[in-house]
Amino acid sequence: MRRRALAALLLAVSGAATAQVWRSDQGDGSYRNPVLYADYPDPDVIRVGRDYYFVSTTFVNVPGITILHSRDLINWTIATHVATELDGDPRYDLVGGNAYRKGLYAASLRHHDGTFYLAITPVGQKTRIYYAKSIRGPWRYHELDREAFDPGLFIEPDGRAYLATATTADGTITLLTLDRTLSKVTDARKIHYIKGAEGSKLIRRGDYYYLFNALPPRLALSVSRSHSLFGPWETRDQIDDRSGGHQGALVDLPGGAWFGFVMEDSGAIGRMTNFSPVFWENDWPVWGTPAxxxxxxxxARKPIAGGAFAEPPSSDTFDxxxxxxxxQWNHNPDERRWSLTxxxxxxxxxxTRAARFWEARNTLTQKGQGPASRGEVVLDLAHLAPGDRCGFGTLGQVSANLxxxxxxxxxxxxxxxxxxDQVEGARTETRATVPLSGNRLWLRTEMDFKTSTGRVAYSEDGRRWRGLGGDFPLRFAWRTGTFQGEQFALFCYAPGESKGWVDVDSFTLSPVVLGEGARP
Incomplete structure (x- = not known):
């Protein structure tokens, strides 16, 4: 009990300052990219008064659709999740297979007349328009009569609402007109064509509308402008992954200036979001600075000076x-099989009943943090039953677990x-096995995203650590996996019915010196 009290005290004293392993805000009026060194892809960012909101893709993680909050575009906390569960497919409950390549992605967020609106298309389903008076909900949604890929929501000051949509396979950008309740499509027109375009986003500045599109085949971002939403549009390439990213747009600052945000493919950690100053040349936005x-x-210099340091939480004592x-849970959880009370x-x-880790419900995850991070958990195995398989490790293209x-x-x-390579019938390699002498167990998972290497270790007293199984690779799961970066994962499953359980005392995130860590 003294150890738990000490751990809780250390977390309380350290607070947010040690929650993450990367700090974007440099404390001298400048920041460094990425603003969050983690997998926050498909960004859309809006300003409502002094508040900024950043929505990001979550795929089959539950709760889904993460929205972050900031006062300066650099220091972010998690405000809410929009969807409490995934619906429309039994595989979201891991019934009849898994849904790793589906879920919720590429949302578009807007605010009008006291209401937040969020457009999103669950993979293989019709487009939804979520709405709420408060960013924290409750959120409800209307379902449209069609599937609009990567819908880009835009609302005029008088309430007229539109969705821009395009798919890489075609590149034709279609503008859907919505009714006043944003629940029905009243018109659909093809307004532009850009080879390979998707991820459309619309803003207005002065006399021009601006249309931003990701170009995945080239990992590039284009911007188009027009005096009318219906065109004609003229288009210019902006930036690409070599110069900072390939999917994003602009958000306005209180004084009338603008700032850019853009997603960058970043290897095993996933797809991170960068923020950038922009300047204007002949009514065209240019990423970066004139120099x-x-x-x-x-x-770069922070877009808004004086903002307090803030970051998403990570360490947890489950109090x-x-x-x-x-x-977030991997797929919808079975609420009967976990408890904090x-x-x-x-x-x-x-x-939960499963043949292998990849198919197990109630795997609890959070994002891997870069450049290199260590997750540490404390388990009580006293009630582990024969056949139970419980532990800690990674969930991703490479799942390495203790x-x-x-x-x-x-x-x-x-x-x-x-x-x-998480496919049906994929072989699991058991690299090492050791006997345990007691019921208290400390487990570590380290992820070094600079070298794309992970390692694990264990301890039976919390002081002396032993590496187990050697290094393993980290990979972004874009072919057969989750389409996400590697995640920390707590899990407990069994091939048959079980009356056992495992208790988790705490999770602690800390930085790792690059190239170092526990080894066998």
Whole structure:
């Protein structure tokens, strides 16, 4: 109990200052990119008064559709998640297969006349327009009569609303006109064509409308302008991954200036969002500064001075009655199989039935943090039953896990297991197995995103650590996996029915010195 009290005190004293391993705000009026060194893809950012809101893709993580909040575009916290569950497909409950390539992505966020609106198209379903008076909800939605890929929502001051949509396979950009309730499509017109275009976003500045499109085949961003939403449009390329990113747009500042945001493919960690000053030449936005045009700077002056340091939470002692906003389940959870109240101050995970980790419900995740981070958990295995498979590691294109099991003789052991290329029938390699002498177990997972290398370690006293199984690769899961960067993952499953459980005392995130860490 003294150890728990000390851990809680250290977390309380350190507060947000040690929650992440990367700090964008440099404390001298400048910031460095990325503003969040983690997988926050498909950004859309708006300003409402002094407040900025940033919506990001979540795929099959639940709760879904993360919205972050900032006062200066640099220091962000998690404000809310829009969708409490995924619906419309039994595979979201991991029934009849998984839905890793589906879910919620590429939302567009707007605010008009006291209401927030969010357009999103669940993969394979019709487009939804979520709406709420408060950014924290409750959120409800209208479903349109069609599937609009990557819908870009735009609302005129008088309330006229539109969606711009395009798919890479075609490149034709279509503008859908919505009714006043944003619940029906009343018109659809083809307004422009850009080869390979998707991810449309619309803004207005002065006499021009501006249309931004991602061009995935070239990892580039284009901007088009017109005096009318219906065209004609003229188009220019802006930037690409070599100069800072390939999907994004602009957001206005209180004084009338503008700032850019753009997504960049960043390897195993996923797709990160950069923010950039912009300047204007002949009513065209140019990323960067006049001294270094056409490039997102690695470091720049903050767009709004004086903002307080803030960041999303990560470490957790599970002392609250609800999970922290940093946590998301892999697919919809089985609410009967987890609890924060059965043992106050602990997260209890009861095994869900699954043949392998990739198919297990109630795997609890949060984003891997760069440049290099260490997640550490403390487990109580006293009630682990024979057949249960519970532990900690990574979820992604490469899932590397420390899995605790108990044999029929009552003895517990720990295995380091690695599965790559998550397809049906993928082979799991057991690299090492060790016996355990007690029920208290400390587990570590380290991810070094500069070298795309991970490693794991364990301890039975919280002081002496042993690496297990050697290094493993980290990869972005764009072919057969989650289409996300590597995530930390807490899990508990069994091939059959189980009456056991595992209790999780805490999760602690800390930085890792690049190139170092626990090794066998």
């Amino acid at each position: 270094a045009p056409g490039r997102v700077p690695a470091r 609250r009655l609800t999970l922290g906003v940093q946590w 059965e043992r106050p101050g602990w997260l209890r995970l009861r095994p 899995t605790a099991t108990r044999g029929a003789d009552g003895r517990a052991s720990l295995a380091m297991e690695v599965t790559e």
